[in-house]
Amino acid sequence: MEKIRVEKLTKIFGGHVKQVQNMLKDGKSKQEILAATGATVGVNQASFSIEDGEIFVIMGLSGSGKSTMIRMINRLIDPTSGSVYLDGKDIASMDKEALRNVRRQQLSMVFQNFALFPNRSVLDNAAYGLEIQGVKQDERYEKAMVALKRVGLEGYEQQYPSQLSGGMQQRVGLARALANDADVLLMDEAFSALDPLNRKDMQDELLELQEELHKTIIFISHDLNEALRIGNHILIMRDGNVVQVGTPEDILTQPANEYVERFIEDVDRTKVITAGSVMIRPYTVNIDTDGPRVALRQMRANEVSTLMVVDSKRELIGVIDARDTIKLIEDDKEHKVQRLDSIVNHDVATTTADTPLHKLMDTFAQTSMPVAVLDDRKKLRGIVIRGAVLAAMAGREVADND
Amino acid sequence: MTNLFALTSVPKLPLAGWIDSFVDWLASFTGFFNAVTNFVAGINAAIQWVFDLLPIPLFIIVIMALTWYITRKKPRKWSLLVFEAVGLLYVWNQGFWRDMTQTIALVLTASLIALVIGIPLGIWMAKSDIVQAIFKPVLDFMQTMPAFVYLIPAVALFGIGTVPGVISALIFAMPPVVRMTNLGIREVPKDLIEAADAYGSTTWQKLIKVQLPLAQQSIMAGVNQTMMLALSMVVTASMIGAMGLGEKVYFAVGRNDAGNGFAAGLAIVILAIILDRITQALNAQGQGK
Numbered sequence: 001m002e003k004i005r006v007e008k009l010t011k012i013f014g015g016h017v018k019q020v021q022n023m024l025k026d027g028k029s030k031q032e033i034l035a036a037t038g039a040t041v042g043v044n045q046a047s048f049s050i051e052d053g054e055i056f057v058i059m060g061l062s063g064s065g066k067s068t069m070i071r072m073i074n075r076l077i078d079p080t081s082g083s084v085y086l087d088g089k090d091i092a093s094m095d096k097e098a099l100r101n102v103r104r105q106q107l108s109m110v111f112q113n114f115a116l117f118p119n120r121s122v123l124d125n126a127a128y129g130l131e132i133q134g135v136k137q138d139e140r141y142e143k144a145m146v147a148l149k150r151v152g153l154e155g156y157e158q159q160y161p162s163q164l165s166g167g168m169q170q171r172v173g174l175a176r177a178l179a180n181d182a183d184v185l186l187m188d189e190a191f192s193a194l195d196p197l198n199r200k201d202m203q204d205e206l207l208e209l210q211e212e213l214h215k216t217i218i219f220i221s222h223d224l225n226e227a228l229r230i231g232n233h234i235l236i237m238r239d240g241n242v243v244q245v246g247t248p249e250d251i252l253t254q255p256a257n258e259y260v261e262r263f264i265e266d267v268d269r270t271k272v273i274t275a276g277s278v279m280i281r282p283y284t285v286n287i288d289t290d291g292p293r294v295a296l297r298q299m300r301a302n303e304v305s306t307l308m309v310v311d312s313k314r315e316l317i318g319v320i321d322a323r324d325t326i327k328l329i330e331d332d333k334e335h336k337v338q339r340l341d342s343i344v345n346h347d348v349a350t351t352t353a354d355t356p357l358h359k360l361m362d363t364f365a366q367t368s369m370p371v372a373v374l375d376d377r378k379k380l381r382g383i384v385i386r387g388a389v390l391a392a393m394a395g396r397e398v399a400d401n402d
Numbered sequence: 403m404t405n406l407f408a409l410t411s412v413p414k415l416p417l418a419g420w421i422d423s424f425v426d427w428l429a430s431f432t433g434f435f436n437a438v439t440n441f442v443a444g445i446n447a448a449i450q451w452v453f454d455l456l457p458i459p460l461f462i463i464v465i466m467a468l469t470w471y472i473t474r475k476k477p478r479k480w481s482l483l484v485f486e487a488v489g490l491l492y493v494w495n496q497g498f499w500r501d502m503t504q505t506i507a508l509v510l511t512a513s514l515i516a517l518v519i520g521i522p523l524g525i526w527m528a529k530s531d532i533v534q535a536i537f538k539p540v541l542d543f544m545q546t547m548p549a550f551v552y553l554i555p556a557v558a559l560f561g562i563g564t565v566p567g568v569i570s571a572l573i574f575a576m577p578p579v580v581r582m583t584n585l586g587i588r589e590v591p592k593d594l595i596e597a598a599d600a601y602g603s604t605t606w607q608k609l610i611k612v613q614l615p616l617a618q619q620s621i622m623a624g625v626n627q628t629m630m631l632a633l634s635m636v637v638t639a640s641m642i643g644a645m646g647l648g649e650k651v652y653f654a655v656g657r658n659d660a661g662n663g664f665a666a667g668l669a670i671v672i673l674a675i676i677l678d679r680i681t682q683a684l685n686a687q688g689q690g691k
Contacts, residue, residue, distance in 0.1 A: 076596050104602035115593035119615045129601040132611070180601070 003052040003184065003216045004073070009082035009092075011042035011068050011240075017080055030239045042068035044240040045082070050233070053214040055206075057231035059221045065240040066220045070186050073218065074107045075099055086184065104133050108177035112189035114169045116161040122148065122172050123157035129180040140179075147179035148172075150209065167198040174206075178213075187219045191226065203230050224263060228252070228272045236260055248272050268358075269393055275360060276353030278392045279373045279382030282308040287317050291338045292328045295320060308372060309344050314379045316372050318344040350374050353381060357389055364389060425555045439565045446511040446564055453503040461503075462490045465676070472683045482679050489672035498647060498669045505646035505673060508564065508636040512571035513629045520576045520628065521621065524583025525609065534584065541577040549574050549635055553642045567644030571635035575628045582624025586617025622685035629677055637670060647673070 012020045016037040023033050030041050043065040050056045060066045071077040073084050075091060084091040091102060108129065116125050123141060124131070126148050130140035148157055151171040161169055170190060177185055191199045207230060210217065221227050227234050228248040236243045236251065236259075244256035252272050255261040283302050285295045287309050295307055299322050309317040324343040349363045349371045363371055370383040429435070456464065466486050473479065493502050527534040552573055556566035590613050598608045614621075640648030647670050654663030 071596075074600055076599055100602045100604065102602075103600060107600070109597070109600040111593050111597060113593055115591070115597040117594060117597075117612060117616075119618075128597075128611075132601060132603045132607050176601075186600075 001052040002049050003087065004050040004218075005083075005085040006049070006073070007047050007083045007085070009046045009069070009072055009084060010044055010080050011065075011072060011077060012039050012080045013042055014039040021081075041065075041240045042077075043072065043079075043237075046237075046242045048235055048242060048245050050216060050218065052216055054232040055210060055217045055219055055230050057219045057221055057227040057234045058237060059224065059227045059234060060237035061222060063239075064237040066222075066237050067188060068240075069237065070188050070218060070220050074103055074109060074186060104129065104180070106182050107184050107186060108180045108182040109186040109188065110170070110173045110177050110190040112192055114161070114166075114173045114193070116169055116172055116176075118161055120160075121157065122153065122159050122161065122164070122175075125161065125172050126157075126175040126179050128176055143181075144175065144179045147175040150178060151175045151205070166194050167202065170194060170202060174209075178209075183215060185215050185217045187217060189220050189222065192222065199226070206230060224267055228267060236263065249274060249277055253277055270358035270361065270389075271356050273357050273392050274353060275351050275355045275357065275371070275373050275384050276382075278357065278388040279353070279384045280388060282370075282372070282380060282383040284308045284310050284314075284380065285320070285340065286310060286312060287340055287344070288312045290340070292325050292332070292340055292343075295340060296322070296325050296329060299325070306370065308348075308370075308380060308383060309340060310380050316348065316350065316374060316378065316380045318346040319348050319369060319372075320344055348372050351384070352376070357392060360384065360389070425558050428555075429558055435559050438569075439560050442511065442515070442565045442568050445514065446507055446568060449507040449510050450504065453507060454500075458494050458499055462487065462494075465490065469680060469683070472680060479679075486676055489676065493669045493672060496665050496669065498650065498666060501645070501647045501650055501666075502669060502673055505633070505636060505648065505670070506677075508568055508571065508639075508644060508646055509629060509632045509677070512568045512575060512632040512636065513625075515568070516572045516576040516628050516632065517579055517625060519572075520579040520624075521583050524580040524621075524624075525587060525614075527580065527584040528587035528613075537580070541580055544573055545577040549638055550641070553639065557642050562643040564644055566642055567636055567639030570639055571632045574635045575631035578627035578631065579621070579624035582620045582627070583617065586620025586624075587613045589620065590616045619685060622681070626678065626681040626685065629681055630674065633670075633674055633677060 010021075014037075016039045019037055020033055020039045020041065023036065024041065024044055028036075033039060033041055046069060058066045058069055068077055072079045073086075073091070075084075075094075079092050082092060086102065086106060089102075091099065094102065117128065120128070123144055126144035127135075127140040130143060135143075145154075145157065148154060151174050153168065153171050153175060156164065156168065161172060164172065170193070173190070191202045194202060203226060206217075219227075219230065228251075231248055233245060234248055234251050235245045236256075238259055244251060244260050246254070249272060251260060252264055252267065252269060255264060283298055283304055285298060285307050288311055298307055299305065305322045307320050309320055311317055320340055320343050325340075328337060328340075328343050348369065349360075349367065351360060351363075351371055351373055353373055353375070360371060364386055368386060370385045372380055373382045373384060375381050453461070466483055469483060469486060470478070473482075493499055523537065527537055549570070552570035553566065556570045560566040560569055594612055594616065595608070598612045603611065636644055636646060637648035637651065640646065640652040647666050650666035651663055651670070654660070654666060
């Protein structure tokens with residue numbers, strides 16, 4: 001279900017709005033517009049939609065407009081034009097009162113540099129959102145405690161932010177957002193200020209929390225690995241324009257243009273590319289109907305040395321290779337053998353389509369045999385061969401055998 | 403060059419005349435200025451009444467107890483308490499006690515009014531760049547104009563005595579607290595303001611719960627400066643009949659009496675140090691967290 005829809009959202013800083021819009025229509029670049037008018041294009045005609053309960057990552061380098069984009073969603077920055085629909089209501093055209101209510105009840109924000117109030121205890125920080133809604137002290141402390149417990153900060157509630165480490169401070173920031181029980185979390189480079197180990201911990205925790213809470217999370221990041229790790233969908237921005245929106249795999253396997261391609265160059269692809277995206281159509285023989293001679297002909301026709309053996313329901317039985325097949329035929333001078341059972345190797349590694357490749361590395365280290373990809377009813381969907389994995393790791397287009 | 407010579411032939415602008423007529427015109431609002439006079443005199447008299455009620459030894463104890471209380475969370479400075487005891491006993495011994503309480507009453511009156519006007523003005527300046535652009539030069543003017551100059555229209559409008567002294571002191575002393583309030587609020591980190599907004603704070607909630615608490619240190623530094631400037635001005639205001647320690651110094655100047663001049667001057671120094679340290683301690687209190 002769609003939670004948020006952004007339509008033609010545009011922000012132009014520094015006036016000359018009409019002129020800039022015309023220049024944008026003529027396809028002028030951000031730099032040309034800046035030189036001609038002195039105005040900066042923050043975000044240009046962005047449109048996308050975010051599903052309920054997903055982690056949607058907006059990523060780009062600094063100056064790409066991602067911070068402006070997230071701030072237009074809760075209107076810390078007023079859009080120049082366009083709409084942001086949250087549950088069908090347009091935030092961009094709300095009056096102050098309505099906007100305040102949306103911010104209080106539906107949108108919580110986590111900031112890059114934590115933005116904790118230094119004069120308030122951890123507990124009072126976490127309870128801030130409830131406090132300004134006029135929730136009574138007992139109740140708001142109770143809810144804030146639940147949120148603090150959730151992020152692992154029980155026992156720290158009387159401390160002040162300056163007494164905590166960066167990672168713990170950001171947990172307070174997260175607790176402040178959770179205490180409100182808003183259904184949308186806006187996270188602005190929330191983990192960027194943390195050291196790498198802490199960042200990974202926080203990502204893990206966010207994913208764990210998400211499994212439990214199913215919030216809609218809009219996450220800003222400049223770190224592609226982070227985006228690929230936590231994002232259900234990723235939006236890539238450049239110079240205020242949306243370059244590509246897609247799943248992590250879409251981005252890696254079908255980069256929209258050279259810019260995205262360069263962006264994804266140094267990613268550890270094995271963590272993102274799944275068996276499903278590199279698998280090829282298997283050449284099979286049916287154990288119930290096909291004999292060794294059919295199998296050998298198949299191998300020759302397709303220039304392969306192994307065949308997957310399935311039954312009539314296309315459930316995997318095993319694998320045969322060319323040498324065994326030829327031997328079986330040579331030994332069988334009287335054409336008695338009609339079945340392949342005697343040479344089927346049942347010891348085939350299997351996996352599922354959504355398994356990331358790095359989990360298959362061990363298997364490929366031990367065997368040169370293809371790995372069978374099965375669906376949840378154990379039917380054979382495809383096979384992954386060593387060469388395709390290496391090609392994917394090297395970032396080359398994966399052979400499409402359709 | 404001819405232009406330069408031409409400039410010297412421009413007749414002198416009658417600025418002094420304009421200001422005189424302006425002051426005369428202002429003075430015609432007798433009702434308003436009488437009301438202000440009564441108001442200011444009332445506050446001053448109330449403070450003075452409390453001071454006169456306290457026996458001197460008790461007064462000294464109250465000041466020391468106040469210092470004790472204010473510095474409770476800090477490592478206590480015993481030297482300050484000792485200084486207060488010795489200094490205040492000196493003032494009592496020299497027979498300046500009543501004069502000193504009069505000076506304190508004047509300083510408190512002027513400072514209180516300066517803060518009541520100055521802090522909201524500072525907040526307003528922080529909220530609006532236009533307001534800031536308007537008031538900045540006004541504040542510069544108020545602070546750099548030689549302090550005596552205020553005394554002249556003050557006499558014309560409020561007569562002589564305590565009230566014109568308080569008024570000129572408050573004009574002279576107000577700029578620091580306005581400036582520091584403005585600065586303190588403007589220096590609250592932007593992401594904290596964003597956080598306050600993002601969670602749906604009203605303007606008022608943002609001010610009370612975020613901006614003022616975070617600007618507190620800066621504002622208190624302004625309060626401290628304002629009180630010190632007010633003290634310097636109420637001493638000067640003895641020239642137009644404001645009572646207190648300044649009066650003693652002023653008389654000594656008139657009689658070329660170096661001894662009594664210094665004795666009274668020392669009492670002012672003692673008072674200044676005590677006021678300064680107490681307001682600074684108040685400030686340090688805020689950052690204990």
